[in-house]
Amino acid sequence: xxxxxxxxxxxxxxxxxxxxxxxxxxxxxxxxxxxxxxxxxxxxxxxxxxxxxxxxxxxxxxxxxxxxxxxxxxxxxxxxxxxxxxxxxxxxxxxxxxxxxxxxxxxxxxxxxxxxxxxxxxxxxxxxxxxxxxxxxxxxxxxxxxxxxxxxxxxxxxxxxxxxxxxxxxxxxxxxxxxxxxxxxxxxxxxxxxxxxxxxxxxxxxxxxxxxxxxxxxxxxxxxxxxxxxxxxxxxxxxxxxxxxxxxxxxxxxxxxxxxxxxxxxxxxxxxxxxxxxxxxxxxxxxxxxxxxxxxxxxxxxxxxxxxxxxxxxxxxxxxxxxxxxxxxxxxxxxxxxxxxxxxxxxxxxxxxxxxxxxxxxxxxxxxxxxxxxxxxxxxxxxxxxxxxxxxxxxxxxxxxxxxxxxxxxxxxxxxxxxxxxxxxxxxxxx
Numbered sequence: 001x002x003x004x005x006x007x008x009x010x011x012x013x014x015x016x017x018x019x020x021x022x023x024x025x026x027x028x029x030x031x032x033x034x035x036x037x038x039x040x041x042x043x044x045x046x047x048x049x050x051x052x053x054x055x056x057x058x059x060x061x062x063x064x065x066x067x068x069x070x071x072x073x074x075x076x077x078x079x080x081x082x083x084x085x086x087x088x089x090x091x092x093x094x095x096x097x098x099x100x101x102x103x104x105x106x107x108x109x110x111x112x113x114x115x116x117x118x119x120x121x122x123x124x125x126x127x128x129x130x131x132x133x134x135x136x137x138x139x140x141x142x143x144x145x146x147x148x149x150x151x152x153x154x155x156x157x158x159x160x161x162x163x164x165x166x167x168x169x170x171x172x173x174x175x176x177x178x179x180x181x182x183x184x185x186x187x188x189x190x191x192x193x194x195x196x197x198x199x200x201x202x203x204x205x206x207x208x209x210x211x212x213x214x215x216x217x218x219x220x221x222x223x224x225x226x227x228x229x230x231x232x233x234x235x236x237x238x239x240x241x242x243x244x245x246x247x248x249x250x251x252x253x254x255x256x257x258x259x260x261x262x263x264x265x266x267x268x269x270x271x272x273x274x275x276x277x278x279x280x281x282x283x284x285x286x287x288x289x290x291x292x293x294x295x296x297x298x299x300x301x302x303x304x305x306x307x308x309x310x311x312x313x314x315x316x317x318x319x320x321x322x323x324x325x326x327x328x329x330x331x332x333x334x335x336x337x338x339x340x341x342x343x344x345x346x347x348x349x350x351x352x353x354x355x356x357x358x359x360x361x362x363x364x365x366x367x368x369x370x371x372x373x374x375x376x377x378x379x380x381x382x383x384x385x386x387x388x389x390x391x392x393x394x395x396x397x398x399x400x401x402x403x404x405x406x407x408x409x410x411x412x413x414x415x416x417x418x419x420x421x422x423x424x425x426x427x428x429x430x431x
């Protein structure tokens with residue numbers, strides 16, 4: 001079944017190739033002259049995460065501001081369409097973040113390319129490695145990323161909730177779980193009408209979408225569900241109150257505890273649509289939290305607004321959010337990253353909501369609300385496609401993803417879905 005699905009997906013992508021090639025060729029021939037803005041002190045910027053759209057978005061922002069961009073990615077994803085972007089001056093491969101040679105490889109690139117600033121565009125797997133790289137790289141360049149202690153705090157959903165609560169900020173009730181028996185003996189009865197969910201503290205690309213409400217109808221079912229999960233002292237989870245309401249996500253670029261760039265949008269379990277919303281209450285929460293920490297880096301928060309209007313932070317992901325694509329037409333992104341900005345850079349009023357066209361087309365064909373999908377396509381803009389830089393659009397869909405599908409086919413590996421946003425096929429035990 002997996003083999004047939006992989007072959008069918010490759011066939012569908014191949015069928016769309018002539019149309020996308022024509023669109024790309026037309027854009028290339030008619031592309032506007034996008035001369036980088038002259039800058040007094042052009043810098044060399046190193047970006048990681050080369051397979052992901054958010055890395056492309058930042059590369060374009062730095063390039064347009066007159067800076068030189070060096071893009072890196074692991075060898076596994078070396079066939080990324082983003083390496084062919086006009087915004088990318090040089091491309092390098094590095095070992096996987098779990099490889100002890102990863103930090104040394106970054107240092108070699110920093111020295112050989114004369115890098116001035118390293119902006120990690122992290123996957124969950126690499127944020128810790130980039131934090132440990134910071135002390136080694138900082139004698140040679142600035143690193144826009146928190147250190148290991150802060151990354152450890154923010155990545156740990158339990159520690160994050162406790163820290164935010166100590167700052168007087170709203171978070172759901174949260175308990176650290178290291179044994180399924182703790183769920184079995186948890187006193188749900190003392191919290192009538194309240195629902196809880198289990199979340200892995202370590203990043204889990206598949207189970208992170210499972211929000212099974214607890215308690216289950218019977219204690220036995222609750223126990224069976226808890227024991228079906230890989231909970232242990234070495235792999236702790238959290239039991240967190242499930243707050244019903246509207247979810248939001250944010251991206252904030254922060255320098256010394258000051259928010260220099262901020263965007264907020266409605267969130268969902270599989271996020272591939274971004275449209276900015278002005279939410280002063282959420283921005284105030286973020287400013288309070290990062291100000292208390294005095295942190296520098298890129299922090300993404302998940303929030304939920306309860307029915308009574310109260311806003312709770314669910315978790316923090318200390319890395320670039322794909323919501324950065326909302327700044328696609330803002331000229332101030334590079335300065336916000338490099339120098340700070342007052343006032344804080346937010347998506348421009350003319351910014352169109354971003355999407356990924358193949359995700360939208362799939363939902364248009366299979367989803368119930370086709371009118372909504374058409375409105376999204378008409379009113380928004382594809383996050384990869386740019387008239388001034390059209391090659392990534394063609395090569396992500398017809399080189400990068402087919403390459404990964406062929407690799408999965410050769411290995412006989414299973415996969416859950418294609419995520420064009422992060423430029424990968426999501427596998428059950430993937431990164």
